[in-house]
Amino acid sequence: MSMLTPPGMGGKYRVTGNQYPRMRRSRSKVRVAAVVLTTVAVVGLAGWGTLQLVDVFGGTSTPAKTTAAKATSPAKERACKAAAVPGSASSAPITFPEPGELTVNVYNATAKSGLAKDTADEFAARGFKVGTFGNADPEYDRKVKTAALLIGGHGPKAEAAMKLVSAQIKGTSTLKPAAAGSGRPTGTVDVMLGNGFTKLSGDKAVEKALAALARPSAAPSAGTC
Incomplete structure (x- = not known):
């Protein structure tokens, strides 16, 4: 111590x-x-x-958020690409009927005389059945600004029928499907010739239009891609 x-x-x-x-x-x-x-x-x-x-x-952003974003972006990118591919699940190919399976009624909604009969004869020459032709009702007379207004039935088959007819017409055609439950035949299309109508398209132009209509591209919704 x-x-x-x-x-x-x-x-x-x-x-x-x-x-x-x-x-x-x-x-x-x-x-x-x-x-x-x-x-x-x-x-x-x-x-x-x-x-x-x-x-x-x-x-x-934190590293965890950045990692999660990177993990989900490949899947999101694949979904956007699939939606933009013609003929994908979001835009199924259209099967068109044969011209002989459709009945076309042609009406003249312009001031040009004889337009309905001449056009109806051309549709008949292409294999379509022609029901009636003549002047359009006052509801449409002088009121169709495009090449034609096509009035058809309801559903995918009616839509395919209207698009087949629209491919025959040079210029822009407006499609007007009937309401569900209207009972309108899917194989009948009324063609209202408008002020923008000049003539029916040639064979090559029709083929090109049908190819484009058969596989439409589905545009992705805003904010998803």
Whole structure:
């Protein structure tokens, strides 16, 4: 035992200072290291929590968000490509009927005389059945601005019939399907010749138009691609 250690202290205290003996317990190195590590851990957690709050309220991207976005973008890209491919599941190919399976009624909605009969004869020469022809009703007379207004039945078959007829007409035709439950035959198309009508298209133009109509491209919805 040191002479400077008070009796009964068992050597646990040592004298320090130069004026008055003060006794202080010796520090443990392990304790000091534990305190330092605990302080570092607390500061680190506080900093991480602050960054999370900034991310939530500031709208910035975190590595987790970036990884998730990268993981979903290939699937989204494939879906957009599939929607844009003609003939894909979102735009099934159209099967057109034969001209002989359709009945075409031709009406003249213009001021040109004899237009309905001449056009009806051309449709008949192409294999279509011609029902009636003549002047359009007042509802359509002088009111069709496009090459023709095509009025048909309801459903996919009626749509295919109207598109087959529209491919025969040079210029833009407007399609007007009937309402569901109207009972209008799907194989009958009324052709209202409008102010933009000039003539029927040639064979090559008809083939090209049918090829384009058979496999329409489905445009992706806004905001998905």
